[in-house]
Amino acid sequence: MKTVTVRYFAMFREHAGVDEETLSIDVETAADVFRATRERHGSAEPSGHCKVAINDVMADWDSPVGDGDTVLLFPPVAGG
Helix, strand or coil, X not given: CEEEEEEECCHHHHHHCCCEEEEEXXXXXXHXXXXXXHHHHCXXXXXXXXXXEECCEEECCCCECXXXXXXXXXXXXXXX
């Protein structure tokens, strides 16, 4: 188990009902964190449409997450 802080933005924040939360979860990668929070808060957004950062640095979904890390979840961004 790892203690991970998850920060939510836009629709993820709306689904979670909080800006951030600290979780004790069994995860290895950013994708694991995404899946765990998606199940926890009922989001149906696929990870392929979203962006992730670990400790304020943009990351890939297969990037490792360590104990005490902060994972930021960003929804798809539309441009025009």
